[in-house]
Amino acid sequence: MPPPILELSRVTKHFGGLTAVNQVDLVLYRGEILGLIGPNGAGKTTLFNMIAGFHKPSKGRILFKGMDITGMKPHKICKLGIARTFQITKPLKKLTTLENVMVGALPKEKTVPGARERALNILKLMGLDHRASLPAGTLTPGEKKRLEMARALATDPSLLLLDEVMAGLTPTETQDMLELLRKIEAQGISMVVVEHNVKGVIRIAHRMVALNYGQKIAEGPPHEVITHPEVIKAYMGEEGPCFE
């Protein structure tokens, strides 16, 4: 087993009287793709927000490469090598696709030509190079998801947190996205993949964790997790593509 890259112990987040994440323990090993599933409101995005420093945990510890990053500011965590995408895509609409990615690449590359080259390479990887000079606001929803990933990759992460990058994609786009994730995996980048598209995520995840009402209800190999009675119960009454 490779060493862990990310370790969460008893991570908890309260919003007033609501416990959005409740005592979650989680380990991600280097090079691993962990699928994180759970119905709406389960606490998946809140967990990402705590790992990436957007929310301070109410309780618990988060270690990245053995270093305690609990409560650190987002830019510091990003510098250490954690990048995330947003569930609701947030491109800088007036900047071009290329410029959007350059913004992510600049802190790492220091020079504009260096950032430009790095950004172009990433756009190529993401199949967005033909959109490089268009304003990001004009991209299709599927392209915006890939731009989000490109911006995250531009920061040169060793851990990538992906929030619903397959949501709303056509079957062909989902297939393309899975291939992209495999390319990212081949670069040695570890990933946590939050998905409602369970059919998609089980094809890529090495291991899965399911949350419900902020608590971990199942963990293990993908097929074990999606057939776990607690997981099936949690998804009952939910619409969507989950188990069809």
Ligand SMILES: Nc1ncnc2c1ncn2[C@@H]1O[C@H](COP(=O)(O)OP(=O)(O)OP(=O)(O)O)[C@@H](O)[C@H]1O
């Ligand atoms: N900033 C906030 N302030 C108050 N409550 C919040 C905040 N962010 C999230 N919550 C609440 O915390 C719970 C978990 O929300 P979260 O967004 O983490 O769920 P999720 O699993 O990502 O859901 P979805 O699948 O719909 O994206 C929900 O009840 C949500 O309303």
Ligand SMILES: [Mg+2]
């Ligand atoms: Mg969410």
